[in-house]
Amino acid sequence: MGTPLGDFIRAKRDSTQPESVGLPDRGRRRSPGLRRLDLAARAGISVEYLARIEQGRDRNPSAAVVNAIADALSLAASERNHLRYLAKITGDECSAHFKPAPPRRHVRPSVMDTLRMLEPGIAIVTNRLGDILAHTSTYAALTSGTGLLDADPPNVTRYVFTDPRARAFFPDWEAVADEQAFDLWLAPSAENLEWLTAELIPLAGSDFTRRLNRHELPRRGDLRLNHPSGHELRLTRETLELPADDQQLVVFLPADDPTAQTVEQLHRQSSGRLRSIS
Incomplete structure (x- = not known):
C-alpha cells in the first residue's frame, strides 16, 4: 500500500522530463518521465531504497534523504515544503503519536x-x-x-x-x-x-x-x-x-x-x- 509521500515522489518523477534536470533524452521509454534509476543516482541513494519509499514500504526516510530527493527532482520551494510535510505525516512514529485536533471554527x-x-x-x-x-x-x-x-x-x-x-x-x-x-x-x-x-x-x-x-x-x-x-x-x-x-x-x-x-x-x-x- 502506498503512502502520500511515495505517491508524491512517484507522481513528480513521472512528470519530470530527463532534459529538464540535465539528463540526456534516451528516446522511447516504457513509462513517462524520469526513470527510477536516474532519480536514485541523482539523489545518491539505491534504486531499491527509492522503490521502498515510493511503494510505502519505508515510511521514515531521513531529512537528508528527503532533501536529496527534492534536489534531484529540482523541486520548487512550495513543492519542497509539501514533500517535507508529507514525510512528517507519513512517518510511522508520527502516525502513531500525531493526533491533531479538529480544525477550529471559533474566530478570535x-x-x-x-x-x-x-x-x-x-x-x-x-x-x-x-x-x-x-x-x-x-x-x-x-x-x-x-x-x-x-x-x-x-x-x-x-x-x-x-x-x-x-x-x-x-x-x-x-x-x-x-x-x-x-x-x-x-x-x-x-x-x-x-x-x-x-x-x-x-x-x-x-x-x-x-x-x-x-x-x-x-x-x-x-x-x-x-x-x-x-x-x-x-x-x-x-x-x-x-x-x-x-x-x-x-x-x-x-x-x-x-x-x-x-x-x-x-x-x-x-x-x-x-x-x-x-
Whole structure:
C-alpha cells in the first residue's frame, strides 16, 4: 500500500522530463518521465531504497534523504515544503503519536476586529477544510445568488465539488478545484477524514479523488468570477496565515477597473454588516 509521500515522489518523477534536470533524452521509454534509476543516482541513494519509499514500504526516510530527493527532482520551494510535510505525516512514529485536533471554527475577537477594519473590502476567514467562518458584507454581496453561502456552515470545498452552480460561478473551475483539493492535505485530522469519507467523496466522486491523490501543487493566479449580475470579475488574492488558529484571512482585491466599479456597486447595495458564521 502506498503512502502520500511515495505517491508524491512517484507522481513528480513521472512528470519530470530527463532534459529538464540535465539528463540526456534516451528516446522511447516504457513509462513517462524520469526513470527510477536516474532519480536514485541523482539523489545518491539505491534504486531499491527509492522503490521502498515510493511503494510505502519505508515510511521514515531521513531529512537528508528527503532533501536529496527534492534536489534531484529540482523541486520548487512550495513543492519542497509539501514533500517535507508529507514525510512528517507519513512517518510511522508520527502516525502513531500525531493526533491533531479538529480544525477550529471559533474566530478570535482580534481577528474579527481585523476583518471589521477591512470593510468595505472583500475578505473571509476560513479553515483548512474550506469552512467559511466569517466574512465581510461585500463578500456576501459578491456571492449572493451563487449558493456559496447557503449551507450551514458554508464550505468552499463542498460547494466547488458538489454544487452545479459552482462551475458557472468559477469560469476557471478546474483550477479552483485543484486548489481546494490540494489544501485539504494541510488539514489532517480525524474529523477531516470522517468528513471526506462520509460526505465529500461519495458526492464529489472522481473529480475530487483524482485531484486529492495526484499531489499537484496548484498555480494560484487571479480568481475569475461570473457574477449573477452578468459581470465577469477578476480578483487578486492575498492570504494571511493565522498559525495559532490554523486559519487564514483571505483578502480579495479588484484586479482591474471594471471589477473595482462592480465591487463598489455591490457594496452600496449591501447592508454593510460583518458576519461571523462560527
